[in-house]
Amino acid sequence: MRMLATAACLSLLAAAAFADPLPSWNAGETKSAIIGFVEAVTDPASDEYVTPADRIAVFDNDGTLWSEQPAYFQLFFAIDHVKKMDESQLTSDALKAAAAGDMKALMATGEQGLLEVLAASHTGMSVAAFKDSVASWLDMAVHPTTGMRYDAMVYQPMLELLSFLRDEGFATYIVSGGGIDFIRVFSGGAYNIPVSQVVGSSLVSDYVVENGTPMLMKTPDLFFLDDKAGKPVAINHHIGKRPIFAAGNSDGDFQMLEWTTSGEAPSFGLYVHHTDDDREWAYDREGHIGVLNRGLDDGPERGWYFADMAKDWAVIWPAE
Amino acid sequence: MRMLATAACLSLLAAAAFADPLPSWNAGETKSAIIGFVEAVTDPASDEYVTPADRIAVFDNDGTLWSEQPAYFQLFFAIDHVKKMDESQLTSDALKAAAAGDMKALMATGEQGLLEVLAASHTGMSVAAFKDSVASWLDMAVHPTTGMRYDAMVYQPMLELLSFLRDEGFATYIVSGGGIDFIRVFSGGAYNIPVSQVVGSSLVSDYVVENGTPMLMKTPDLFFLDDKAGKPVAINHHIGKRPIFAAGNSDGDFQMLEWTTSGEAPSFGLYVHHTDDDREWAYDREGHIGVLNRGLDDGPERGWYFADMAKDWAVIWPAE
Numbered sequence: 001m002r003m004l005a006t007a008a009c010l011s012l013l014a015a016a017a018f019a020d021p022l023p024s025w026n027a028g029e030t031k032s033a034i035i036g037f038v039e040a041v042t043d044p045a046s047d048e049y050v051t052p053a054d055r056i057a058v059f060d061n062d063g064t065l066w067s068e069q070p071a072y073f074q075l076f077f078a079i080d081h082v083k084k085m086d087e088s089q090l091t092s093d094a095l096k097a098a099a100a101g102d103m104k105a106l107m108a109t110g111e112q113g114l115l116e117v118l119a120a121s122h123t124g125m126s127v128a129a130f131k132d133s134v135a136s137w138l139d140m141a142v143h144p145t146t147g148m149r150y151d152a153m154v155y156q157p158m159l160e161l162l163s164f165l166r167d168e169g170f171a172t173y174i175v176s177g178g179g180i181d182f183i184r185v186f187s188g189g190a191y192n193i194p195v196s197q198v199v200g201s202s203l204v205s206d207y208v209v210e211n212g213t214p215m216l217m218k219t220p221d222l223f224f225l226d227d228k229a230g231k232p233v234a235i236n237h238h239i240g241k242r243p244i245f246a247a248g249n250s251d252g253d254f255q256m257l258e259w260t261t262s263g264e265a266p267s268f269g270l271y272v273h274h275t276d277d278d279r280e281w282a283y284d285r286e287g288h289i290g291v292l293n294r295g296l297d298d299g300p301e302r303g304w305y306f307a308d309m310a311k312d313w314a315v316i317w318p319a320e
Numbered sequence: 321m322r323m324l325a326t327a328a329c330l331s332l333l334a335a336a337a338f339a340d341p342l343p344s345w346n347a348g349e350t351k352s353a354i355i356g357f358v359e360a361v362t363d364p365a366s367d368e369y370v371t372p373a374d375r376i377a378v379f380d381n382d383g384t385l386w387s388e389q390p391a392y393f394q395l396f397f398a399i400d401h402v403k404k405m406d407e408s409q410l411t412s413d414a415l416k417a418a419a420a421g422d423m424k425a426l427m428a429t430g431e432q433g434l435l436e437v438l439a440a441s442h443t444g445m446s447v448a449a450f451k452d453s454v455a456s457w458l459d460m461a462v463h464p465t466t467g468m469r470y471d472a473m474v475y476q477p478m479l480e481l482l483s484f485l486r487d488e489g490f491a492t493y494i495v496s497g498g499g500i501d502f503i504r505v506f507s508g509g510a511y512n513i514p515v516s517q518v519v520g521s522s523l524v525s526d527y528v529v530e531n532g533t534p535m536l537m538k539t540p541d542l543f544f545l546d547d548k549a550g551k552p553v554a555i556n557h558h559i560g561k562r563p564i565f566a567a568g569n570s571d572g573d574f575q576m577l578e579w580t581t582s583g584e585a586p587s588f589g590l591y592v593h594h595t596d597d598d599r600e601w602a603y604d605r606e607g608h609i610g611v612l613n614r615g616l617d618d619g620p621e622r623g624w625y626f627a628d629m630a631k632d633w634a635v636i637w638p639a640e
């Protein structure tokens with residue numbers, strides 16, 4: 001009986017030792033580099049060992065953990081919100097274009113127009129009411145070209161990477177240009193990342209007490225834009241430590257990868273490269289979002305790795 | 321042998337069951353209420369049960385976790401920094417007063433003067449250099465009247481409360497009007513609170529790359545004042561959930577306690593009341609810091625508890 005139990009234990013251990021922590025990643029340089037890095041920083045006998053408290057990993061969201069085409073999903077949320085507004089509330093060309101679902105006309109109204117659409121859906125309500133509105137939308141809305149739920153368009157290989165890092169003692173954070181209150185609605189369900197580990201852009205919130213009930217009200221004023229050089233600033237503000245692992249997909253993530261890989265500890269910089277026009281979208285140096293120029297030019301000499309979606313990923317979304 | 325081991329286990333369990341989690345708190349209404357609350361929210365059979373992920377506890381720092389008299393310890397840090405500056409750098413009355421250690425003259429320069437002294441010690445350097453400067457100061461400086469290290473003037477009963485809450489599955493956060501980068505230097509050593517769970521006031525940081533080396537530079541511009549109505553806003557920004565336990569000592573903490581105790585979940589509001597002029601300092605309704613008026617007036621009817629330092633605390637600082 002004891003021998004049988006011992007044999008069962010050994011076989012479990014062997015299975016664990018040989019189990020592939022990243023089954024949706026094809027064999028190749030990037031997969032090997034990720035696994036090698038994690039093994040080195042978690043091996044107490046290694047020169048590269050990093051104590052668990054310092055194993056901080058940061059991930060961009062749009063285009064890194066879930067898709068971002070043909071427009072940021074948060075913009076679709078905003079447009080869907082405007083579509084439900086009364087005609088009398090559609091007081092600008094941008095709001096009218098959004099309500100008509102005319103993306104071309106909306107884009108023609110420029111940044112100011114987009115801000116109007118975002119303001120209509122994101123402000124003048126409490127944080128709690130906003131989150132309820134996002135949750136209802138996520139439950140009903142589908143992506144215009146795939147017909148999938150938006151939160152089903154997360155990348156299976158990145159879900160495996162997040163789990164692998166957490167299994168190895170890392171704390172995983174989202175550091176996104178998207179809205180912090182928006183992402184917190186699905187960060188737990190989609191990524192198993194608690195709301196306290198979501199960093200993002202945000203509007204100014206006001207604390208108001210109405211009839212004895214305190215509320216946090218969302219105002220139209222920008223509090224913090226968590227993009228480019230803002231990302232290291234927000235990382236310091238929220239986390240208070242320099243990460244040792246960073247993943248992004250655009251030049252908006254360049255400074256986050258730069259900051260992460262400039263410390264004294266061993267570190268890893270990863271770019272998700274959108275190369276797969278058959279299964280997802282192919283884009284990098286040109287386009288209206290997710291532009292990746294400097295990362296492609298300077299990343300390799302900085303020792304950063306690229307996940308070539310067509311080559312490195314056996315699966316894109318979990319449903320496949 | 322097996323019976324002996326079982327007996328040893330049972331006796332350990334019994335000891336744990338009867339061990340007082342708050343040995344430095346005298347028996348009384350407040351101690352009983354704290355223990356009763358924690359037992360209720362952690363008992364799966366209780367109507368008041370709160371899932372571990374929602375057990376968030378927030379603590380003010382100055383006057384709640386450590387002393388704050390005769391002035392905020394962060395101000396002593398700033399003054400000690402100015403004392404080491406060259407005379408040619410003392411370009412204002414406030415800086416001259418600080419360098420001379422003349423608190424009365426410094427206070428006479430008003431808020432503007434204090435900001436000048438803070439700017440001299442807190443800005444124009446990287447976050448990393450600032451933290452080094454705070455760490456060196458903490459290792460050398462002593463309090464002007466007690467002669468103790470500043471980080472030895474933490475409250476033993478509150479250390480026990482932090483540990484008790486964590487043992488019962490709470491995440492403990494500092495939510496302070498003091499500087500986030502300042503507090504993070506000692507939050508781990510003094511309170512066993514990781515830097516990611518420190519929320520505080522902050523200056524704008526700039527991300528700059530000099531000769532290929534990225535740095536976060538502290539500027540003189542205020543980014544966020546984490547006081548009064550700012551505390552619930554910062555709690556939402558950093559933690560993303562409403563706490564169920566909040567402790568403070570002044571009207572600057574009123575909104576934090578109000579927000580914490582206005583949710584649907586069971587909650588606890590605690591005010592540390594400085595009543596002990598023999599062992600610490602006695603102050604509440606009047607004074608230049610730590611003013612507690614509204615809390616004393618409205619706290620009782622809101623069901624908040626008061627830790628009367630003279631009556632409820634057997635010990636103030638750990639060294640006693």
